[in-house]
Amino acid sequence: MEKYLYSNICEISEYQYDVIVVGGGTAGCIAAIAAVTEGARTLLIEKNIFLGGTATGGQVTPMMSPGIPEEAELSYINKLVKKRLLEQQYGAADPYGNDGWFNPEMLKFTAEDIYMERGGRLLYDTQFIDVIVENSTIKGLVIYNKGSLQAVKGKVIIDCSGDAVVAHSAGVPCLTGDEIMHQNQASSLRFMVGNVDIPGVQEHMKRIGEPMVLEYPFLEISSVWDSPRPLTGIFQKAVEDGVLTYDDGRYFQAFSVPGMPGVVSFNCPEIPGIYNTLDPDSITGIAVTGKKMISRLYTFLKKYIEGFKNSYILSVASVPGIRESRRIQGKYVLTEEDYNNRAKFDDAIARTAYPVDIHGLIDEKKLDIRPFQKGEYFEIPFRCLVTGEIDNLLVGGRCISSSFVAQSSVRIQATCRATGEAAGIAAAYCSKEGITVGELDGKIVREKMLEKSL
Ligand SMILES: Cc1cc2nc3c(=O)[nH]c(=O)nc-3n(C[C@H](O)[C@H](O)[C@H](O)COP(=O)(O)OP(=O)(O)OC[C@H]3O[C@@H](n4cnc5c(N)ncnc54)[C@H](O)[C@@H]3O)c2cc1C
Numbered sequence: 001m002e003k004y005l006y007s008n009i010c011e012i013s014e015y016q017y018d019v020i021v022v023g024g025g026t027a028g029c030i031a032a033i034a035a036v037t038e039g040a041r042t043l044l045i046e047k048n049i050f051l052g053g054t055a056t057g058g059q060v061t062p063m064m065s066p067g068i069p070e071e072a073e074l075s076y077i078n079k080l081v082k083k084r085l086l087e088q089q090y091g092a093a094d095p096y097g098n099d100g101w102f103n104p105e106m107l108k109f110t111a112e113d114i115y116m117e118r119g120g121r122l123l124y125d126t127q128f129i130d131v132i133v134e135n136s137t138i139k140g141l142v143i144y145n146k147g148s149l150q151a152v153k154g155k156v157i158i159d160c161s162g163d164a165v166v167a168h169s170a171g172v173p174c175l176t177g178d179e180i181m182h183q184n185q186a187s188s189l190r191f192m193v194g195n196v197d198i199p200g201v202q203e204h205m206k207r208i209g210e211p212m213v214l215e216y217p218f219l220e221i222s223s224v225w226d227s228p229r230p231l232t233g234i235f236q237k238a239v240e241d242g243v244l245t246y247d248d249g250r251y252f253q254a255f256s257v258p259g260m261p262g263v264v265s266f267n268c269p270e271i272p273g274i275y276n277t278l279d280p281d282s283i284t285g286i287a288v289t290g291k292k293m294i295s296r297l298y299t300f301l302k303k304y305i306e307g308f309k310n311s312y313i314l315s316v317a318s319v320p321g322i323r324e325s326r327r328i329q330g331k332y333v334l335t336e337e338d339y340n341n342r343a344k345f346d347d348a349i350a351r352t353a354y355p356v357d358i359h360g361l362i363d364e365k366k367l368d369i370r371p372f373q374k375g376e377y378f379e380i381p382f383r384c385l386v387t388g389e390i391d392n393l394l395v396g397g398r399c400i401s402s403s404f405v406a407q408s409s410v411r412i413q414a415t416c417r418a419t420g421e422a423a424g425i426a427a428a429y430c431s432k433e434g435i436t437v438g439e440l441d442g443k444i445v446r447e448k449m450l451e452k453s454l
Pocket residue numbers: 022023024025026027028045046047048052053054055058060061062063064065126127128129160161162163165187188190267320321322323396397398399411412413414416
């Protein structure tokens with residue numbers, strides 16, 4: 001590299017790529033698949049040794065439905081991944097039509113296969129550290145692996161880190177949390193329990209009067225203090241008995257997992273008192289407090305819920321459950337007004353009718369939000385992936401340009417995948433045509449997505 005900022009570099013490997021994707025998570029692996037499918041020489045950098053990020057390592061399963069008919073969805077790779085998972089019996093559709101149930105361990109395999117089959121290059125165990133920026137262009141990325149710093153070069157960079165680490169390092173304006181206090185939504189540490197007698201759990205739920213019990217093999221159970229239901233009474237008793245704390249029962253949700261008989265995946269515990277998800281002490285807090293809460297929840301399940309008597313803790317997520325952190329303030333900032341107006345855009349690259357869903361911080365009922373009626377949705381314009389500062393940078397996933405409230409709707413996996421796909425297609429196009437991302441008309445990306453999703 002001509003102008004190198006790091007004096008203690010041991011090795012400099014000068015890879016040349018059309019597109020480099022930072023972060024192989026929910027959005028990033030789709031971005032890389034899209035770019036390589038478009039013929040771009042693509043490098044995907046991921047700090048873990050698997051793809052899928054929050055969806056796999058974070059054990060966030062199932063995918064919530066975006067609430068629109070499949071034919072209206074713009075991401076063709078989302079459809080491809082779901083189809084492949086269904087064929088492999090690592091995915092499933094529930095009786096209500098949500099085909100987003102999946103096995104998070106096997107998604108690691110499926111995502112990697114789809115990317116590698118297309119000839120993408122992958123660097124695991126590799127962390128993005130910094131950018132080298134000249135004249136509004138990222139000239140190189142500084143990465144770290146196995147004890148050495150290296151530089152890699154790509155014509156177009158896609159930031160799918162969840163935390164907008166590349167954009168932030170490149171000086172793009174970013175926000176974190178709500179717009180006043182800059183506090184983040186509640187975080188969780190998910191876990192899975194094995195050897196559960198799922199029909200036994202279902203019988204117990206029916207007996208206590210839970211109104212909606214899914215048919216085996218599907219299981220979904222939940223309880224929160226402010227919307228009590230029969231299961232909440234059992235939580236109340238466990239708090240009185242000193243088995244659980246009040247915080248342990250604040251948000252409880254669990255699902256069965258396709259392809260993993262007898263396994264239940266927990267969308268909890270929600271960790272109290274974590275308001276800054278960019279703070280390493282907070283991440284440590286999620287891991288330490290989270291495990292203590294998991295331990296209590298597991299004791300509770302064995303003692304109070306039938307079907308868990310002979311179970312064991314199968315795994316604790318290796319990726320913390322962070323719903324939001326830093327997000328860019330790009331060419332267009334998606335807001336709750338767009339949500340309320342069911343906004344449509346010429347350069348739309350994603351659509352969703354997923355509700356505003358803010359955990360822990362704000363009571364959504366107090367917000368001026370109009371719930372979606374059947375058939376309604378809003379769109380995300382391509383400009384939410386584009387910064388005003390850097391000519392060769394795109395962003396995908398939960399850190400796209402949006403307000404705190406709008407992010408809580410667009411952060412679900414299906415939407416993250418669509419933004420990743422749009423970024424991948426756009427990056428390949430810009431690299432091929434030799435134009436900046438700001439020069440690209442988002443309508444072209446939309447057209448390409450529409451063409452492929454039919
Ligand atoms: C607890 C919880 C429950 C949720 N529930 C649901 C749900 O039920 N259904 C649903 O659809 N969605 C749900 N979501 C939302 C959804 O799962 C996430 O918003 C989405 O997965 C985020 O995707 P992403 O690609 O932006 O980030 P991630 O999937 O987190 O990917 C980011 C990737 O970047 C990598 N990375 C970060 N920094 C670096 C670096 N410096 N160098 C290299 N790699 C890096 C990470 O390792 C990771 O792989 C939930 C989220 C959470 C946390």
